[in-house]
Amino acid sequence: MSTTNSSTGLSPFLLRLGYSPRIIPAILATPAEASVGEIDAADWLDTREKVVNDAKDALLHAKIVQAANVNSQRDPEPSFPVGSRVMLSTKHHRHTFKNRSDGRTAKFFARWDGPYVVKAAHPEKSAYTLDIPESSAMFPTFHTSLLKLYHPNDDSSFPHRSHLQPPPLTFDDGSQEYFIRDIIDEKRRGRGYRYLVRWKGYGPEHDSWLPGRELVGTDALDAWISSLDLDSLPNSSPAGR
Template sequence: MAPKNSSDKEKAAWELIRQLEINTWEAQDNLLKAKISQSFFTNKSRDLTFPFKVGDRVVLSTLHHWREYKAPGKKRVAKFMPCFDGLYKIMDMDKEHSTVMLDLPNSPNLFPTFHTSQVKPFHENNAMLFPSREFNHPPPVITKNGKEYFIWDIIDE
């Protein structure tokens, strides 16, 4: 409040200070509203329970692995890179930081801890519900000695 015996300049200064205080309060209120709105919309997609448990099988996002995929000398295009890689087993979890540790047998140089946003649960195909998603084995080659199969890789010893 401006004193009663003040000049016009002093009154204008007091009014300016009062208006600055009001503007500051409004800005603080708007910042608080924005913070509440952001937290509301962010928390809509969050789950209160941890989505994984030790032993679950997951696939890993390849979003941050494009550099290795497009290594110099390899004629590859990133848009043809698969979105998810492998089938990995969860070895350990940290619920406080929302991270999981994966068993990465073929990637010894890769740090095995990932945020849960980078992994997705693996669901086995149900051939009864989705028969078109079933991978068909190639038919055998029939020769005069009988059926023969071509083997490209030995997966398990």
């Protein structure tokens, strides 16, 4: 209580009671002093108010100095205009991804997902709202530290990096179907399951959740169920999916 604080320059005792404690016994002989009860109340209130104001000023100065020191080592915050495309960091989802199966390794999980279109900007909060698919359970607003600008592939410089997107199969009734590359995730929905499907020739930004009934009989679903090693999981069976 009597130790001087580095930010305020005052002791908590002085801030709380308006005076510093006397050392008992005194280190040096001092003249007799008036007791606390003999101190004029008005003088005590003035002194206490001055001490509190000095502490507030000292704390404000300390905050300004600390902010200046931190900001001097900080890069300028990136800005993403509405309509631009950004990549979203997946660092907060790696743990969930790994825990869904014993056969998964977090280091092989994609570090960035997207691109996503910026729907709204909140620069005063360092946050941006993205156009996230409705099938996702994620909240669509993210801090700038989780975003980076999307740079499309330069086909002239890197022609082999571009992904060829095959057209869908179109039937006589006008319906269309795409080829499934594989299933990369699943989640429980009611009594059934939904599966995250990656389409052949398309990137992660086109992944979509489909109910299990739409995937019955596909090689992708059979391969996914086989990879889960259901025999090692309690109360799990292919029929229950």
